[in-house]
Amino acid sequence: MNLQVFFSTPFACDALRVFEILALENKPDVSITTCRKVVENLGSSSSLKDLFYALKVNGILKCKVDKGVFQDIASRLKAAVNDAKAISQKTSLLLLPSKYLKLSVSLTINIIAVATVIVMTLSMQRLCSQAGFIVFQVKADLHHYLSGGNPVDHVTAAVGIWLANLKLLLLTIKPVENHCHPNLILQVFVNDQFLNWDPENRIKVRIVSARAYHSLFMHNMCIRPSPEELENFGTPDFTIYNAGKFPCNCFTHYMTSSTSIDLNLARREMVILGTQYAREMKKGLFSVMHYLMPKRQILSLHSGCNMGKDGDVALFFGLSGTGKTTLSTDHNRYLIGDDEHCWSENGVSNIEGGCYAKCIDLSREKEPDIWNAIRFGTVLENVVFDEHTREVDYSDKSVTENTRAAYPIEYIPNAKLPCVGPHPKNVILLACDAFGVLPPVSKLNLAQTMYHFISGYTALVAGTEDGIKEPQATFSACFGAAFIMLHPTKYAAMLAEKMESHGATGWLVNTGWSGGNYGTGNRIKLSYTRKIIDAIHNGSLLKAEYKKSNIFGLETPTAVEGVPSEILDPVNAWTDKDAYNETLLKLAGLFRKNFETFTNYTIGKGGDNLTEEILAAGPIF
Ligand SMILES: Nc1ncnc2c1ncn2[C@@H]1O[C@H](COP(=O)(O)OP(=O)(O)O)[C@@H](O)[C@H]1O
Numbered sequence: 334m335n336l337q338v339f340f341s342t343p344f345a346c347d348a349l350r351v352f353e354i355l356a357l358e359n360k361p362d363v364s365i366t367t368c369r370k371v372v373e374n375l376g377s378s379s380s381l382k383d384l385f386y387a388l389k390v391n392g393i394l395k396c397k398v399d400k401g402v403f404q405d406i407a408s409r410l411k412a413a414v415n416d417a418k419a420i421s422q423k424t425s426l427l428l429l430p431s432k433y434l435k436l437s438v439s440l441t442i443n444i445i446a447v448a449t450v451i452v453m454t455l456s457m458q459r460l461c462s463q464a465g466f467i468v469f470q471v472k473a474d475l476h477h478y479l480s481g482g483n484p485v486d487h488v489t490a491a492v493g494i495w496l497a498n499l500k501l502l503l504l505t506i507k508p509v510e511n512h513c514h515p516n517l518i519l520q521v522f523v524n525d526q527f528l529n530w531d532p533e534n535r536i537k538v539r540i541v542s543a544r545a546y547h548s549l550f551m552h553n554m555c556i557r558p559s560p561e562e563l564e565n566f567g568t569p570d571f572t573i574y575n576a577g578k579f580p581c582n583c584f585t586h587y588m589t590s591s592t593s594i595d596l597n598l599a600r601r602e603m604v605i606l607g608t609q610y611a612r613e614m615k616k617g618l619f620s621v622m623h624y625l626m627p628k629r630q631i632l633s634l635h636s637g638c639n640m641g642k643d644g645d646v647a648l649f650f651g652l653s654g655t656g657k658t659t660l661s662t663d664h665n666r667y668l669i670g671d672d673e674h675c676w677s678e679n680g681v682s683n684i685e686g687g688c689y690a691k692c693i694d695l696s697r698e699k700e701p702d703i704w705n706a707i708r709f710g711t712v713l714e715n716v717v718f719d720e721h722t723r724e725v726d727y728s729d730k731s732v733t734e735n736t737r738a739a740y741p742i743e744y745i746p747n748a749k750l751p752c753v754g755p756h757p758k759n760v761i762l763l764a765c766d767a768f769g770v771l772p773p774v775s776k777l778n779l780a781q782t783m784y785h786f787i788s789g790y791t792a793l794v795a796g797t798e799d800g801i802k803e804p805q806a807t808f809s810a811c812f813g814a815a816f817i818m819l820h821p822t823k824y825a826a827m828l829a830e831k832m833e834s835h836g837a838t839g840w841l842v843n844t845g846w847s848g849g850n851y852g853t854g855n856r857i858k859l860s861y862t863r864k865i866i867d868a869i870h871n872g873s874l875l876k877a878e879y880k881k882s883n884i885f886g887l888e889t890p891t892a893v894e895g896v897p898s899e900i901l902d903p904v905n906a907w908t909d910k911d912a913y914n915e916t917l918l919k920l921a922g923l924f925r926k927n928f929e930t931f932t933n934y935t936i937g938k939g940g941d942n943l944t945e946e947i948l949a950a951g952p953i954f
């Protein structure tokens with residue numbers, strides 16, 4: 334290695350990053366020569382580009398830099414960020430969950446993130462000709478450093494998107510034209526379909542995919558146009574290019590994965606590379622709807638939805654694995670949809686035309702409707718089956734726990750077609766509590782509903798997310814932080830306004846553990862949860878007798894038909910009461926900590942006491 338070349342900071346930056354990625358212990362010591370250059374470039378006369386690379390190199394080498402130098406840089410960057418409006422025209426964002434973040438929080442890195450935004454904007458043209466994708470990392474709380482102004486807010490305002498849960502920000506530059514993949518494949522499949530059963534707010538999507546499997550999946554999951562509608566389809570509002578397993582460009586700087594899901598709102602395009610997981614298309618479009626619909630004053634919801642014979646509609650909010658599909662698929666009610674909905678002035682509408690049910694341990698007895706929906710045309714993902722008889726073994730987890738069936742909604746006999754309904758009467762928040770301390774059901778007032786909606790507590794169970802073997806507590810704002818695009822309080826304010834004006838009641842249903850935490854207790858029986866849900870639907874639970882729980886202040890019923898009363902107050906189900914109290918406090922602490930991020934926001938129009946009430950609706954201890 335020629336150490337002289339390290340005098341160029343861009344090169345030093347690349348080389349050091351390679352050492353980092355390859356975890357090379359035995360690398361040349363370049364810190365003395367390179368740090369000298371870094372300190373020089375951090376001086377006030379250097380160009381933004383030099384500054385940018387110097388900051389990046391310093392982030393790795395931790396050169397000795399005077400603190401005052403960073404203050405100067407901060408002011409320069411702040412000034413430049415103020416002018417970041419141009420970004421919105423040319424860039425797009427990728428949301429990845431925090432587990433992918435390996436950055437340490439440091440002053441330098443925070444500045445790097447801002448610098449990166451600026452350099453990207455300034456050198457857009459040059460980069461266009463070099464690479465399809467540029468990835469850079471942003472630490473969520475840039476906030477606290479550049480005092481007196483909030484660079485994230487500047488950027489967020491420019492792009493109009495909630496950055497607080499972004500851990501990786503992907504700027505896309507001409508994704509399709511620059512990519513060589515379209516030259517390599519011989520055929521593509523094209524689906525033209527719709528999203529949203531509300532005819533006034535229907536979105537036209539085109540899915541261009543390299544695999545028939547992806548095409549069939551989206552055929553099932555989106556709304557299928559009639560032959561006439563297809564004839565007159567016209568220009569799509571949004572297009573997905575799915576290259577399947579073809580990986581994203583590994584030579585791109587800082588690309589740490591061969592998979593990218595790249596969403597460009599300005600160009601109305603999504604490019605998927607390096608993954609064959611079909612769900613990325615479904616959930617990617619869901620993110621798009623979380624952006625488009627609120628602009629029309631329509632609330633997008635990560636919820637299942639069904640309707641009783643009398644037209645009473647229930648929403649089932651919940652993160653993956655909490656029971657949206659299972660509980661909204663109910664033999665006695667009409668299914669409007671299992672996962673993604675809109676709530677507009679006209680009532681509710683399903684965004685999709687199909688369902689995506691988990692089928693691990695599926696049985697005809699426990700879930701007859703889902704079982705019967707698995708027939709010709711259904712896409713079964715990751716299940717293990719006998720090659721000769723083609724019989725599926727639903728208990729086999731050898732590929733993954735997250736086995737799925739994607740079928741058109743008409744395969745459910747009591748699907749409500751078209752998939753729309755009146756304003757909801759019940760809003761059910763599903764939390765799969767692996768601590769086993771939340772009551773199986775509680776009635777919520779409006780402020781509590783908002784508190785729990787914004788918190789989005791559940792346990793991640795083995796299934797959707799890689800690496801989850803045992804349940805882990807998680808908070809995902811609006812029960813779908815990975816999909817929402819605006820700040821969670823914006824969705825919460827819309828939900829509050831709609832629930833209030835249509836008189837909907839909020840409920841918190843624990844579909845997780847009882848009698849102990851995961852490992853000592855048991856998951857609440859599905860049959861009991863179904864009885865609870867029945868009592869919500871038929872109105873009997875509204876009239877039940879209630880008592881207030883400790884710490885969380887939740888109203889819990891003393892009796893529900895068909896459910897053993899002793900489990901309704903979770904303490905009764907625990908043999909070790911001290912362990913119960915300890916666990917309850919632990920969970921309360923996690924709630925409080927999680928909510929700290931939201932305490933400075935006003936919900937709704939202000940003027941009323943809702944914000945204060947929401948803040949007071951959390952655990953008290
Ligand atoms: N008490 C319960 N309530 C709801 N689901 C339960 C319960 N106990 C076990 N389960 C299982 O949990 C899973 C819930 O998954 P699913 O309904 O697909 O969730 P979602 O649609 O919210 O991702 C199903 O496999 C269901 O059989």
Ligand SMILES: C=C(OP(=O)(O)O)C(=O)O
Binds near residue numbers: 612672689797
């Ligand atoms: C497809 C998903 O949703 P759900 O598990 O809620 O069906 C997902 O989050 O991966």
